[in-house]
Amino acid sequence: MEQLAKYKIVFWDFDGVILDSNKIRTEGFRVVLKNYSIDAVEKLIEFHEINGGLSRYVKFDFFFKKILNQEPDKEVIAGLCDEFSKIMRELLSNRDYLIADTNSYIKQFYKDQVFYITSGSDQEELRYLCEQLGIQDYFKGIFGSPTPKNVNVATVIESNRLLKSDCCLIGDSINDKEAADANNIEFVGYNFI
Numbered sequence: 001m002e003q004l005a006k007y008k009i010v011f012w013d014f015d016g017v018i019l020d021s022n023k024i025r026t027e028g029f030r031v032v033l034k035n036y037s038i039d040a041v042e043k044l045i046e047f048h049e050i051n052g053g054l055s056r057y058v059k060f061d062f063f064f065k066k067i068l069n070q071e072p073d074k075e076v077i078a079g080l081c082d083e084f085s086k087i088m089r090e091l092l093s094n095r096d097y098l099i100a101d102t103n104s105y106i107k108q109f110y111k112d113q114v115f116y117i118t119s120g121s122d123q124e125e126l127r128y129l130c131e132q133l134g135i136q137d138y139f140k141g142i143f144g145s146p147t148p149k150n151v152n153v154a155t156v157i158e159s160n161r162l163l164k165s166d167c168c169l170i171g172d173s174i175n176d177k178e179a180a181d182a183n184n185i186e187f188v189g190y191n192f193i
Helices: 002-006 022-032 038-050 056-067 074-091 100-109 123-133 149-159 174-182
Strands: 009-012 114-122 141-145 167-171 186-189
Touching: 002 100, 022 038, 022 074, 038 056, 056 074, 056 114, 056 141, 074 114, 074 123, 114 123, 114 149, 123 141, 141 149, 149 174, 167 174, 174 186
Parallel strands: 009 114, 009 167, 114 141, 167 186
Antiparallel strands: none
């Protein structure tokens, strides 16, 4: 974490970086897709685990288009997203899931650096979880889907006229690295393979 001290602005991914939630989110997909074939759901799980930083909207769209070979019904996807969000709000409001080293750093340095959350998780759910977890005040902004992460990062940089050399994005997935690369800012991997 010491390498982050040189940046004035840090964009934090949420799942797997601030909150140990990846396994719970994976199970959430299994629960909301329980009426579909196990093989199809497991293909989605594989896609989800490779693309952790993508939003559920993209993942459900992929599920219908690429796995089931169906034109996705927007109302069905909206219903799945709502059900998924209800489950996540209930299960992820537990402070025991906060990742200790990350949250220790955030609490120690939020007055010295400017922190944002940029996540593939649903924005309203993300803000709710941060409030329930008592961490919302450490961040200047909390941004999530349906707006893609790279767009949220670009919007913050442009609207605040930030120097890209002052910024980094810390994340745990290839999608996080792609969002950093798309904005020409440094990427710092956290449990990144």
